[in-house]
Amino acid sequence: MKISKDDRKAARRLLKLCIRQDGSINEQNLQLIAHSLTSQKPRHYLAILSALCQLARLQYAKRQVTVKSAIPLTLTEQDEIMLNLAAQYGEGLHYEWIVQPSLIAGIHLQVGDNVLDGTLKSRIDQLMQSTESLSL
Numbered sequence: 001m002k003i004s005k006d007d008r009k010a011a012r013r014l015l016k017l018c019i020r021q022d023g024s025i026n027e028q029n030l031q032l033i034a035h036s037l038t039s040q041k042p043r044h045y046l047a048i049l050s051a052l053c054q055l056a057r058l059q060y061a062k063r064q065v066t067v068k069s070a071i072p073l074t075l076t077e078q079d080e081i082m083l084n085l086a087a088q089y090g091e092g093l094h095y096e097w098i099v100q101p102s103l104i105a106g107i108h109l110q111v112g113d114n115v116l117d118g119t120l121k122s123r124i125d126q127l128m129q130s131t132e133s134l135s136l
Contacts, residue, residue, distance in 0.1 A: 001047060004047065005042070011052040019059065030056060044095070063089075064111075064112065065093050065110070066108075085109075093111070105120040107117065
């Protein structure tokens with residue numbers, strides 16, 4: 001479905017009504033807006049609703065944190081990571097903790113689009129690439 005500029009603009013305005021000060025989405029407001037759109041059916045409401053869903057999905061992804069480590073992190077390590085990320089990105093982050101032994105050591109963090117890779121595997125891969133480029 002093609003979404004016009006005006007429909008995207010309307011969806012952005014509606015999404016702003018749903019975003020809290022910490023950047024998280026107020027799901028009740030979002031549901032009320034979606035219900036209001038579907039019951040009143042204004043012109044181009046499907047396009048606005050589609051754009052609103054896309055924007056909400058992107059906003060949620062900004063607040064999603066994926067933490068990968070080679071071994072399970074202790075609760076104190078998890079709390080320390082959460083405190084540091086909350087100080088940098090604000091409250092209201094959603095965490096996913098993944099144990100991935102192939103990382104060997106270190107931590108791989110992804111907050112929205114930002115990636116912080118401090119794993120031994122990534123450093124070994126970088127060294128391999130640099131030695132391959134030197135041998136050519």
